[in-house]
Amino acid sequence: MNVLYDHQIFSWQKYGGISRYFYELIKRVSVSERVDLYQGFHVNKYGLEKIGDFGKLFSCQKIELPKTGRIYEWINTAGLKCFARKSKAGIYHPTYYNDYCIDGKKLVVTVYDMIHELFPEYFVHDKATIAKKRVILKKADGIIAISEATKNDLVEILGLPPEKIDVVYLANSLRLEVKEKRFFKEPYCLYVGNRGGYKNFLPMLEAFAISKYAKDLKLVAFGGGAFDNKEISAIKHLNLMECVKQISGDDKLLANLYKYAEVFIYPSQYEGFGLPPLEAMYYGTPVICSDTSSIPEVVMDTALQFNPNNIDSMADAFNKILSDDGLRKELAVKGKNREKDFSWDRCAKETIDVYKKVLEG
Structure with a gap:
């Protein structure tokens, strides 16, 4: 052929x-x-x-x-x-x-x-x-x-x-071995990629702000460029200036961020497939994600799912996964096994x- x-x-x-x-x-x-x-x-x-x-x-x-x-x-x-x-x-x-x-x-x-x-x-x-x-x-x-x-x-x-x-x-193509110590010393939740429109980043910020853990954890946004004026204004309004960080870098840094994150969040309203959850699952990072479009098809029962159009639903997901060490370990194991299917x-x-x-x- x-x-x-x-x-x-x-x-x-x-x-x-x-x-x-x-x-x-x-x-x-x-x-x-x-x-x-x-x-x-x-x-x-x-x-x-x-x-x-x-x-x-x-x-x-x-x-x-x-x-x-x-x-x-x-x-x-x-x-x-x-x-x-x-x-x-x-x-x-x-x-x-x-x-x-x-x-x-x-x-x-x-x-x-x-x-x-x-x-x-x-x-x-x-x-x-x-x-x-x-x-x-x-x-x-x-x-x-x-x-x-x-x-x-x-x-x-x-x-x-x-x-x-x-x-x-x-x-998943991101399969680098992580030997270095954690880049961020403080515990953090991780968001990866572009943030505009249907990616649902701003509503996710609101959910993080009303969760029980907003003052205990950082929220790290990797990639997508520096925060724009609208995002900065929202972060200030939600009193998250000390909590939310944006960072860019190469695959080596991204792999490090996945490996040491407490949880990876994927709040998109729609994805044709959605590779970041697979990347997180490879590194044993528990995932919370939207229950729409192709995302449940990819993660199945290996992630905690929420309604991306409901702030309270997202906040509840943050609270549930961050308060339950056993759940995080369970999802980490399931996620690593599910990633192998692709x-x-x-x-x-x-x-x-x-x-x-x-x-x-």
Whole structure:
């Protein structure tokens, strides 16, 4: 089998969830299948050109161009079309939703979530994604959803036939050994990632403020950039200036924060899959999380769940898990076992099965 992948996500993300997914996937698919990888003028730092003997590889990484604008996209598109004509791949798996009208190949598209459709108020400057997604999914010969919840959303929102959609789970890539002492000496709860909109960070702050442990613990927010004015104002209003900290860093620091956290909180209103809970579970960190979308599907009974739209429900979760050492230990053990159910090797194998099914169909 011969599979063609394009440049889209690699030209936008140095690092990121989707580019990580394709890095892990391509690295493994290339072991047993011929891979044609068009990277174009890309910015990613994963070094895909170094991971194996790809059948064909086009990379212009050293040529500097602005990564936005018509000229940049025109050159990338022209290069992809030329590369695709020479490729003998039977499957074309684009890394995002732009439709480049690649002829003569079966089209397989991965859908990561339906956030744009369900929360359009947070994406007023990115309405194009909804339109592009609809166009390419109508044309797709096969669709991969990263959770059953995402598959159900595709059927309900876009009316796509369920038999056209296969669920292939993602996996955790953060598996660094932590040998160093704890970065934060004080006990803390951990939040990871972006904080805007549906991520539900501000309501979570309110829940933390009214919990019994707000004065005994720190709340550490990793990543997502420095707190903005709205967040600072909320932190001051809730009298949490001494309790809430924001920090950024590399995977080594993140692994350290996971390992020594009292609890990891994931209050998002919606996720197509949600990798941070898996990361926390790998390090034996007890998880409290939302009971919506794909999140319960991933954590199952290994986490304490709450209603993300109810401040009291979140506060109760804080109180319950932080007051019960036995519960934290139980969830830590269950979480470590549940995390083992997900692997990138399994993701690659099941994706190859989707490719074969599409070719045979």
